[in-house]
Amino acid sequence: MHAPPLVAPVSRRTSPGRRRGVAASVAATLIASLLLLIPGTTASAAPTLLSQGKPVTASSQENVGTPATYAVDGDNGTRWSSAASDPQWIQIDLGSTVAVSQIALRWETAYAKAYKIEFSTNGTSWTTAYSTTTGPGGNETLNVSGNARYVRLTGTARATQYGYSLYEFQVFGGTTGGGSGPTGPIQGGGDLGPNVKVFDPSTPNIQGTLDDIFHQQESAQFGTGRYELLFKPGTYNNINAQLGFYTSIAGLGLHPDDTNINGDVTVDAGWFQGNATQNFWRSAENLALKPVSGEDRWAVAQAAPFRRMHVKGGLNLAPNGYGWASGGYIADSKIDGTVSPYSQQQWYTRDSSIGGWGNGVWNMAFSGVEGAPAQAFPNPPYTTLDTTPVSREKPFLYLDGNNYKVFVPAKRTNARGVSWNGTPQGDSLSLDQFYVVKPGATAATINAALDQGLNLLFTPGIYHIDQTINVNRANTVVLGLGYATIIPDNGVNAMKVADVDGVKLAGFLLDAGSVNSPTLLQVGPQGSSASHAANPTTVQDVFVRIGGAGPGKATTSMEINSNDTIIDHTWLWRADHGSGVGWETNRADYGLHVNGANVLATGLFVEHFNKYDVQWSGENGKTIFFQNEKAYDAPNQAAVQNGNTKGFAAYKVDDSVNTHEGWGLGSYCNFTADSSIVQDHGFEAPVKSGVKFHDLLVVSLGGMGQYNHVINSTGSATSGTSTVPSNVVSFP
Numbered sequence: 001m002h003a004p005p006l007v008a009p010v011s012r013r014t015s016p017g018r019r020r021g022v023a024a025s026v027a028a029t030l031i032a033s034l035l036l037l038i039p040g041t042t043a044s045a046a047p048t049l050l051s052q053g054k055p056v057t058a059s060s061q062e063n064v065g066t067p068a069t070y071a072v073d074g075d076n077g078t079r080w081s082s083a084a085s086d087p088q089w090i091q092i093d094l095g096s097t098v099a100v101s102q103i104a105l106r107w108e109t110a111y112a113k114a115y116k117i118e119f120s121t122n123g124t125s126w127t128t129a130y131s132t133t134t135g136p137g138g139n140e141t142l143n144v145s146g147n148a149r150y151v152r153l154t155g156t157a158r159a160t161q162y163g164y165s166l167y168e169f170q171v172f173g174g175t176t177g178g179g180s181g182p183t184g185p186i187q188g189g190g191d192l193g194p195n196v197k198v199f200d201p202s203t204p205n206i207q208g209t210l211d212d213i214f215h216q217q218e219s220a221q222f223g224t225g226r227y228e229l230l231f232k233p234g235t236y237n238n239i240n241a242q243l244g245f246y247t248s249i250a251g252l253g254l255h256p257d258d259t260n261i262n263g264d265v266t267v268d269a270g271w272f273q274g275n276a277t278q279n280f281w282r283s284a285e286n287l288a289l290k291p292v293s294g295e296d297r298w299a300v301a302q303a304a305p306f307r308r309m310h311v312k313g314g315l316n317l318a319p320n321g322y323g324w325a326s327g328g329y330i331a332d333s334k335i336d337g338t339v340s341p342y343s344q345q346q347w348y349t350r351d352s353s354i355g356g357w358g359n360g361v362w363n364m365a366f367s368g369v370e371g372a373p374a375q376a377f378p379n380p381p382y383t384t385l386d387t388t389p390v391s392r393e394k395p396f397l398y399l400d401g402n403n404y405k406v407f408v409p410a411k412r413t414n415a416r417g418v419s420w421n422g423t424p425q426g427d428s429l430s431l432d433q434f435y436v437v438k439p440g441a442t443a444a445t446i447n448a449a450l451d452q453g454l455n456l457l458f459t460p461g462i463y464h465i466d467q468t469i470n471v472n473r474a475n476t477v478v479l480g481l482g483y484a485t486i487i488p489d490n491g492v493n494a495m496k497v498a499d500v501d502g503v504k505l506a507g508f509l510l511d512a513g514s515v516n517s518p519t520l521l522q523v524g525p526q527g528s529s530a531s532h533a534a535n536p537t538t539v540q541d542v543f544v545r546i547g548g549a550g551p552g553k554a555t556t557s558m559e560i561n562s563n564d565t566i567i568d569h570t571w572l573w574r575a576d577h578g579s580g581v582g583w584e585t586n587r588a589d590y591g592l593h594v595n596g597a598n599v600l601a602t603g604l605f606v607e608h609f610n611k612y613d614v615q616w617s618g619e620n621g622k623t624i625f626f627q628n629e630k631a632y633d634a635p636n637q638a639a640v641q642n643g644n645t646k647g648f649a650a651y652k653v654d655d656s657v658n659t660h661e662g663w664g665l666g667s668y669c670n671f672t673a674d675s676s677i678v679q680d681h682g683f684e685a686p687v688k689s690g691v692k693f694h695d696l697l698v699v700s701l702g703g704m705g706q707y708n709h710v711i712n713s714t715g716s717a718t719s720g721t722s723t724v725p726s727n728v729v730s731f732p
Contacts, residue, residue, distance in 0.1 A: 047101045047172035051151070055093040058082065062163050071169040079108050082155070082163035091152040092171060096185065096452035097121045100151065102172040103130065103142040108165035111137030114157035119148035121451060122470040124498055124525065126152065133157070149451040186449045189432035195227050195460035195482060201234040210241050217244030219271040221278065222549040222578050226460030228482035231259050231287065232399060239263035243282040246460070246483040251286040252399045254407060255420055256310045260288045267300050274323035277301050281483050281509065283541065284309055286396055295337065300327045302571040302605045303543045307394060308420065309333040314355075318342035329569050329603050332393050332418050346666060348603045348625035351388050351415045362725055363697060365625040365664035367602065368416040377695040378727040383664035385624065387414040390566060390600055394506045394540040395479050404431040406457070406477060408504060411536070429455065429477065443467040450476065458484035458508055468493045474500040480508030491515035499528035499562050502535040509543045512552030512588070520544055520554045524562030528596060532564040540568040547586025548575030556590040563596045569603035576608050576632045583610070583633050594618050608632060614651045619659055626651060626665035630679065630705075632672045640677065646708070647679035659690035666697045666725070671705035683711035687732050697725040
């Protein structure tokens with residue numbers, strides 16, 4: 001039973017509470033007017049009312065006539081009242097982070113004897129601005145100090161038998177200042193900065209511009225250049241866009257066939273003597289190509305997605321001369337001709353259409369691919385799923401007339417083939433709904449933009465941050481162009497996502513700083529429990545690097561705590577070459593740790609971590625395609641001893657897990673510091689009926705270390721110096 005209203009609803013306009021409130025309001029107006037008559041005093045000295053009409057939530061309401069919105073409506077005859085129990089809270093979202101200086105409370109007869117006022121800039125971390133156990137009720141004015149977007153009152157002891165009842169909950173203050181953040185509203189939209197090159201068919205010397213950028217980026221594996229090449233809808237002739245490091249090319253149509261290149265988008269390995277195993281960090285998206293020779297060359301390794309492409313011919317995945325190659329990833333693409341891997345050791349293709357597939361080396365996986373070869377692992381090494389259980393394509397920038405927008409594709413279930421046949425399904429967001437982040441932007445400004453309700457579009461560049469980027473709003477889009485790179489400088493986590501629906505993270509690189517970060521990307525706080533099955537968070541083309549460009553450390557690269565998250569193509573890499581590389585110099589114990597339930601990984605590349613590359617603790621996880629190399633630089637057997645087990649598994653499923661499934665998973669060892677090191681197994685999992693693996697392999701590269709088994713004690717050992725996989729078709 002709820003207590004009867006303490007103010008009769010039919011008499012709100014003439015209730016004693018309303019008369020009391022009007023008198024107070026009139027008195028305040030008179031005082032403000034009198035201040036104008038006092039020398040040295042101005043009306044602007046008074047703080048600004050920030051809370052009126054703002055979004056408000058509460059732990060409960062007494063009945064339909066006492067909602068939380070009545071506490072911020074400016075009407076002293078209406079009120080919020082709660083259920084008659086402790087504790088209860090009411091929270092205001094001010095829309096952006098501001099400097100709060102005063103709180104005014106106008107209690108009805110049922111007031112709080114004990115309560116606290118708390119501030120938060122992100123809705124998850126709170127600080128106490130005021131507390132009391134001797135609240136007097138009536139009208140209270142509290143002088144407080146702090147920056148907040150969210151202001152919460154929590155009552156812990158009621159003065160009456162009824163719930164808490166407030167006529168008005170008012171927050172006063174101004175904008176944040178002091179140089180630590182923005183001093184006013186942040187504007188969305190704007191230009192895309194100097195490192196985004198936009199072409200239309202009439203642009204002069206397109207090829208010259210492309211060549212200049214390629215020559216700068218061709219071998220700049222750890223350089224600072226970042227570029228996005230955007231082509232407006234139309235037809236372009238005689239183009240060969242060669243892509244170097246940190247270079248992305250994309251069409252600006254809503255459909256790949258809106259932007260036609262009669263020519264090629266080329267990745268080759270001349271810079272590395274025909275070896276394509278280091279052709280990282282480049283991408284092609286949303287274009288139609290008609291290759292000059294009938295076949296486009298895309299000889300890439302990790303972190304080089306080929307998305308939403310239409311190749312009107314064949315696709316060659318090997319470098320000129322058929323040297324070593326170790327990629328790669330295709331999604332939402334149509335290749336009219338044959339895809340020819342040649343020397344590619346492994347590859348994953350998702351939700352696409354192909355005219356044929358040429359061959360396989362170790363591990364070729366397909367899900368939802370029209371024209372894919374039939375399941376045949378290990379001879380040939382094809383793992384083929386008819387559909388992808390759940391997928392949602394990556395958001396992308398496009399032009400609607402002359403206006404930039406970001407298209408957010410819809411979720412698909414049991415998908416097969418491309419998403420863009422017919423009318424694309426999803427939502428369009430105008431650019432003015434995004435804070436267009438440019439080099440030099442501070443973490444404080446980025447967080448203030450998020451607090452204000454803006455999405456983020458990172459333009460190409462390198463971003464040093466001194467505080468965690470906090471993504472707290474459902475459906476927020478964080479999209480990077482041209483391999484925008486985020487570096488935490490002082491050991492903070494680079495980015496945290498709240499346990500909310502539908503966040504989309506896509507297209508950026510997290511580069512560990514020299515001071516150890518506990519976690520670079522955390523999706524959901526630990527203990528997250530909400531279901532997001534209807535609207536999952538997606539992590540797409542989000543890459544992590546530990547060392548290589550300089551010393552870097554992070555205990556865990558990526559931690560997934562939110563249920564139903566989709567990890568769609570990631571490369572988590574503890575560097576084995578470059579600068580700042582050594583067993584302790586770029587220490588990073590764990591690559592991916594999954595605690596959430598129903599998490600799906602499609603295209604998981606994780607390499608060289610000091611302990612577990614992947615540790616899966618959540619129920620009902622699924623992985624389609626996994627590529628791994630164990631850390632090259634382990635100094636000796638003792639350095640990787642895991643209790644009684646030799647070596648940490650590349651992919652471990654915790655003993656507590658009852659359901660898990662994986663398809664097309666491979667792990668390789670190349671212990672260059674001590675070739676006598678032995679791994680007991682590449683994969684480790686509990687033996688339970690609900691834990692299933694299909695098509696597993698381990699490989700010793702040239703005999704530099706050995707595996708005793710593939711998974712647990714199942715599967716034969718790798719053999720001598722011959723680089724031949726040991727395979728397990730089904731486990732258990």
